[in-house]
Each structure stands twice: as structure tokens, then as C-alpha cells.
Amino acid sequence: MTARAGVPGETLTRGGSGERGDGPARVSVPGETRAGAISGEPTGPADEVPFPLSLWAEAVYSRRAIPAGLATGAPVPGRPDVDPAPRAPGPRHLLAAPPLHLEPLRRTPASLADPEVLAALLHYSYGLLQHDLTPGGWPHHRAVASARCRYPGELTLVTPTAAFRYDPMHHQLALLTPPMTDHQQLNPGDSRFVVITTNFAPTAQLYGDYAPRLCAQEAGMLLGAVHLVAAALGLRTRAGQDRETLLDLCAARPPTAEGEHAMGYLEILPSVERPAARSWPPPDLASVLRARHSGAALFDPVPAPAPRALLADLDVALADAPFSDFTCHLAVQRVIGSAPGHYLHDGIRLRRTSTGDPLPLLESIGQTEGRVSVNFRSTACTAYIAVRRGAAVAAHGADAFRRLHLVAGAVAHLLCVVAARHGLSARVHNGYDATSAERLLGPAADEETVLFQVAIGAARPTAAFRLPVLF
Numbered sequence: 001m002t003a004r005a006g007v008p009g010e011t012l013t014r015g016g017s018g019e020r021g022d023g024p025a026r027v028s029v030p031g032e033t034r035a036g037a038i039s040g041e042p043t044g045p046a047d048e049v050p051f052p053l054s055l056w057a058e059a060v061y062s063r064r065a066i067p068a069g070l071a072t073g074a075p076v077p078g079r080p081d082v083d084p085a086p087r088a089p090g091p092r093h094l095l096a097a098p099p100l101h102l103e104p105l106r107r108t109p110a111s112l113a114d115p116e117v118l119a120a121l122l123h124y125s126y127g128l129l130q131h132d133l134t135p136g137g138w139p140h141h142r143a144v145a146s147a148r149c150r151y152p153g154e155l156t157l158v159t160p161t162a163a164f165r166y167d168p169m170h171h172q173l174a175l176l177t178p179p180m181t182d183h184q185q186l187n188p189g190d191s192r193f194v195v196i197t198t199n200f201a202p203t204a205q206l207y208g209d210y211a212p213r214l215c216a217q218e219a220g221m222l223l224g225a226v227h228l229v230a231a232a233l234g235l236r237t238r239a240g241q242d243r244e245t246l247l248d249l250c251a252a253r254p255p256t257a258e259g260e261h262a263m264g265y266l267e268i269l270p271s272v273e274r275p276a277a278r279s280w281p282p283p284d285l286a287s288v289l290r291a292r293h294s295g296a297a298l299f300d301p302v303p304a305p306a307p308r309a310l311l312a313d314l315d316v317a318l319a320d321a322p323f324s325d326f327t328c329h330l331a332v333q334r335v336i337g338s339a340p341g342h343y344l345h346d347g348i349r350l351r352r353t354s355t356g357d358p359l360p361l362l363e364s365i366g367q368t369e370g371r372v373s374v375n376f377r378s379t380a381c382t383a384y385i386a387v388r389r390g391a392a393v394a395a396h397g398a399d400a401f402r403r404l405h406l407v408a409g410a411v412a413h414l415l416c417v418v419a420a421r422h423g424l425s426a427r428v429h430n431g432y433d434a435t436s437a438e439r440l441l442g443p444a445a446d447e448e449t450v451l452f453q454v455a456i457g458a459a460r461p462t463a464a465f466r467l468p469v470l471f
């Protein structure tokens with residue numbers, strides 16, 4: 001791994017060249033406190049602290065943790081060769097075929113005891129939706145975006161007596177806790193919680209020490225996906241970050257992979273009648289999710305204006321996010337009926353804060369080692385999702401990293417889905433400078449951190465050939 005250039009505003013607090021080989025140079029970011037110094041922070045073996053405080057500087061601010069060989073796709077030397085989609089052991093529970101449309105399933109009361117609802121929730125939250133036959137491409141694409149399609153997240157349904165792991169590749173559930181009773185009697189339809197865990201290994205094989213950042217981002221996106229699909233099915237869920245509850249839910253079953261980390265959960269609540277006429281979730285969410293994509297290898301969309309309804313949809317979708325403590329900055333360039341400028345969603349509503357062409361701002365923030373990361377000259381708009389890091393670190397110590405990525409990740413997935421609804425591609429792209437983003441977008445200095453950059457635009461036709469997957 002190579003040393004990365006220091007980022008303006010960062011201060012070296014321990015001598016060192018910044019080379020990863022001789023131990024990471026310790027840098028401080030605004031509001032950061034040394035690991036171990038904060039009450040409430042997990043202590044114990046390293047494995048219990050998967051997100052040390054140094055990650056803010058190493059992965060978010062400097063991206064120093066990214067290995068030099070990543071551009072070539074070469075595995076990081078010394079990392080074990082892992083199967084990116086290991087088959088969970090345990091008796092299998094066959095799921096119903098996922099329905100092509102979700103709307104007819106909105107029965108009252110909606111329930112996971114309905115096999116079609118159960119199958120739809122799992123498939124459209126994290127299922128295998130597309131098969132890309134392009135030689136040399138990444139063949140498997142699921143309902144949620146994942147950096148280089150490594151899909152480190154795992155979904156587990158937890159009933160009062162058992163836990164079932166979703167296997168998206170086979171559209172099945174694996175029973176994780178074979179109890180003394182006949183497993184035929186155990187029913188995933190009794191699930192009270194959906195638990196999200198992450199397994200660093202497949203992502204770390206390519207991204208090395210940067211993997212925890214991506215895994216935390218993707219856990220949030222997965223949480224947002226379950227929340228959204230559940231709502232479309234008429235199920236009510238309450239997303240949770242609480243560490244104690246999470247660990248209790250995971251304690252009931254053994255981890256299936258070495259170093260699997262608990263990330264978040266959703267509690268399934270009794271369903272309530274929702275108004276039939278609504279704009280969000282989209283009535284045809286299944287088709288929208290099948291069409292969702294991140295664009296070509298280099299994100300270079302057609303410079304076509306996005307439909308007028310894009311911003312109205314973002315307004316309602318983000319107000320329906322599982323957590324509200326975020327700020328989404330939207331740099332709007334070309335959306336029919338909306339002036340170019342800076343818009344802001346505060347978790348409640350979207351409003352314009354200034355007008356003017358945001359291109360110079362985008363090209364300053366959206367850089368990877370001095371090069372502009374995507375073609376912002378043709379994007380329709382770009383979102384930056386910010387969270388209150390200072391307050392969260394003060395309250396939760398190192399665990400703030402996991403919690404805040406859940407909040408921001410859920411919003412990022414909603415942005416991708418809204419884009420897909422309007423025939424656009426949305427690209428989560430980590431090639432941005434968090435310090436510049438804070439300075440130029442104007443969130444409270446030393447307090448907010450930008451955790452996601454999502455560029456949206458009209459996809460250009462590519463050589464890729466993706467087939468829909470039907471089980």
C-alpha cells in the first residue's frame with residue numbers, strides 16, 4: 001500500500017511517513033478522540049471493535065486505507081482467498097417464487113406469514129436481480145449496489161426460537177440454529193426482526209483496510225432497502241442502531257463466517273392500513289428495483305435533463321428514510337423545472353438554498369487523487385449525504401462509525417431507487433474529498449461529515465448485457 005497525500009485540515013499527531021508498511025501515521029480529524037478514551041466505547045479484543053476511531057481519518061478523510069493495486073482489481077497481497085458468496089450451512093427452507101409485482105401483495109394485515117410476502121421482502125431487498133453476461137464483467141447484481149459487487153452484507157430473519165440466513169444466490173433460507181426440535185416446525189414467517197451483519201473478508205480481498213468503510217456503507221444501504229420494500233408490501237418496520245439489542249439478537253446464533261460483524265436491525269411491527277393513493281414507495285417498486293443500476297465503469301452519463309418529478313420524489317422518499325438525522329446536499333445541474341443550484345434535504349423536506357451552476361463545486365469535491373472521479377459535466381444532479389459526526393462520537397465513541405453509516409447508507413439507497421424510478425443511473429462513488437465537501441457545502445465545521453457521494457444521470461448505452469434473474 002502507498003502513502004496518500006495529507007488532506008488539508010488534517011494534522012499528524014504521531015511521527016511517521018504515512019507509509020502503511022511501517023504502521024499507519026496517526027492523523028486527527030476535527031472532533032476526533034483517541035480510541036479507548038470514550039465511555040460507552042466497546043473494549044476487548046480487536047474483533048469486538050471493528051470500527052476503530054482511526055477509521056475516520058484513514059478511510060473517510062484521507063482514504064489512505066485504499067490499497068495502491070485497487071485500480072487493477074488485483075487482490076491485496078496476504079489476504080486469504082475467499083468465496084464471495086459462501087453457502088450458509090444448515091437445513092434449507094425453500095421460499096416461494098418472488099412475485100413480479102409487489103402491489104397486489106399489499107393485503108391487510110400484511111404479514112411475513114404470507115409466503116409470497118416473505119419471498120418478496122427478501123428478494124427485492126437483497127436478492128439476485130440481474131446477471132451480466134459481459135466477458136470480464138461482474139456477473140451478479142443484486143437489489144442493492146455494492147462496491148465491485150462483493151456484497152459483504154448478510155440478512156438474517158430472527159424468530160423467537162430460530163434464525164434464518166437469506167441466501168440470495170439460491171433464493172432460499174438457511175436455518176442457522178438447528179435446535180432440538182424438528183426444524184420443520186420452525187417457521188421464518190414468525191420472524192420479529194431482520195438483522196444485518198457484514199463480513200469484511202470478500203471486500204477486504206480487494207480493498208484491504210478500506211473494507212470496513214465500504215462494509216459499513218453497504219450495511220446502511222441494505223437496511224434502507226429492507227425498510228423500503230417492507231413499506232411497499234404494507235409491512236411496518238422500525239430500524240434500530242442500538243448496540244445492546246443488536247448483540248442480543250446476534251447472540252442467539254453462531255456467526256457463520258470468521259469475523260462477521262453485527263451492524264443493524266429492523267423490528268417488524270404489526271401492520272397498519274396505509275392510504276392506497278401515495279407517491280412513495282412507488283406503486284411498481286419491483287420493476288424499479290429490477291431497473292436500478294450504477295452505470296458504466298466510468299460514470300459518464302448523457303447530458304440530458306432529468307424529469308421534473310425527480311426532485312419531488314426525492315423530497316418524499318428522503319422524508320420516509322428510516323432515520324432522520326442526516327442532511328442531504330443536492331447539487332442540481334439539469335432537472336426540468338428546477339433552477340440549477342444547491343438544494344438541501346434535512347430529513348423532513350427539500351429546499352433550495354442557493355442558485356448557480358454547481359459544476360466548479362462538484363469538480364473540486366469529487367476527486368480521486370487529483371483527478372475528477374465522474375463526468376460531472378453531464379450529470380443531472382449529485383447528492384452528498386452528511387451526518388453529525390461530532391455529536392455521535394461524543395455519545396457513542398467508536399460505535400458512531402457504524403451508527404452513522406447506517407443512517408447515511410439508507411439515504412444513499414433511496415437516492416439510487418428514486419433515480420431508477422425516473423430511468424436514471426445513480427452511482428455511489430467514494431472518489432470525493434470529505435474535507436473539501438465540508439468546506440464547500442457548508443455543513444457545521446468540525447461537526448458534520450459527508451459519508452456518501454451519489455451522482456445521478458441519464459445512462460449512456462454500454463456494451464454490458466444484463467439479463468433479469470427470475471427464480
Ligand SMILES: Cc1cc2nc3c(=O)[nH]c(=O)nc-3n(C[C@H](O)[C@H](O)[C@H](O)COP(=O)(O)O)c2cc1C
Binds near residue numbers: 147294295
Ligand atoms: C459503498 C459503495 C462505494 C462505491 N464506490 C465506488 C467508487 O469509488 N468508484 C466506482 O467507480 N464505483 C463505486 N461504487 C459502485 C459499484 O462498483 C457498483 O455499485 C457495482 O458495480 C454494482 O453495480 P450495480 O449497482 O449496477 O449492480 C460503489 C458502490 C458502493 C455501494
